[in-house]
Amino acid sequence: MKNDQRKRKAGRKTGRSAITRCLLLLLLLAAAVLPAFGAADVPVFADASGSPAYVTDQQGLLTQEEADQLAEACGEFAKKYDCNIFFVSAGDPQIGENHTEEDDRTYLENFNEQNFGAGSDSIGLLVDMDLRYYYIDIMGDQALQAFTDQKQAKLQEAVEEELAQGNYAQAPFTFVDQADYWYGRNPKSGSYVMWTLISIGVAVLIMFFWYRSAAAKHKEQHVSAEAAAYVRPDSWQRNQSQRRRRSFLINTEEGRQIWQTRPINV
Helix, strand or coil: CHHHHHHHHHHHHHHHHHHHHHHHHHHHHHHHHHHHHCCCCCCCCCCCCCCHHHEEECCCCCCHHHHHHHHHHHHHHHHHHCCEEEEEECCHHHHCCCCCHHHHHHHHHHHHHHHHCCCCCEEEEEEECCCCEEEEEEECHHHHHHCCHHHHHHHHHHHHHHHHCCCCCHHHHHHHHHHHHHHCCCCCCHHHHHHHHHHHHHHHHHHHHHHHHHHHHHHHHHHHHHHHCCCCCCCCEECCCCCEEEEEEEECCCCCEEEEEEEECC
């Protein structure tokens, strides 16, 4: 009886341990996912009104139709991600004669602050035909979080490939398309949240079936322990000749159940 009680206690302890592990795993998953829902987002200042500052082609790289299409794509990006994206072509008349690559960078940063506000989340592309130089600047905490160094390198490679082939009009469109592609993999984006929820769902299902399996094993142990209580204490015994006897539960003609022992050779 004492052994049976110990088995029952061990089984209950195993069940409680399984439940505790499940709860801890759920808490860890929740802690990992909550930030993805933007619980502590920083304010952003995306201009989704179709600002003309989205496309400022001062070197005539685009037709009017192309400029309108690009501005529309930039506006859709801003609405989708709460982050501005814009294209600027500029050279000596706008930046200054004998300007340098550093001047281009400063010009792009100032352009963003003047048109979208200081501290805004923005991604800008400047093409300078006079220097045959381009510059991509990513500004704002959210945009910088979305674009890791690896993603920035991918974005630059795509734009550089277009410019190297002389596709000056196509380069800003590729810039917006690639920014959309990589920003969509931002931990704060909807697609990330969707896949995170799917992952949680799969994890919950796995835990559910695992727990059911553990509970079934616990039940089997419990039933086994309870069944042992119905076995007669002396049903297994050794005699002087070291021969074992096993008890069998049989039915008599009268319908009564009795124990019958039969010898089993060792």
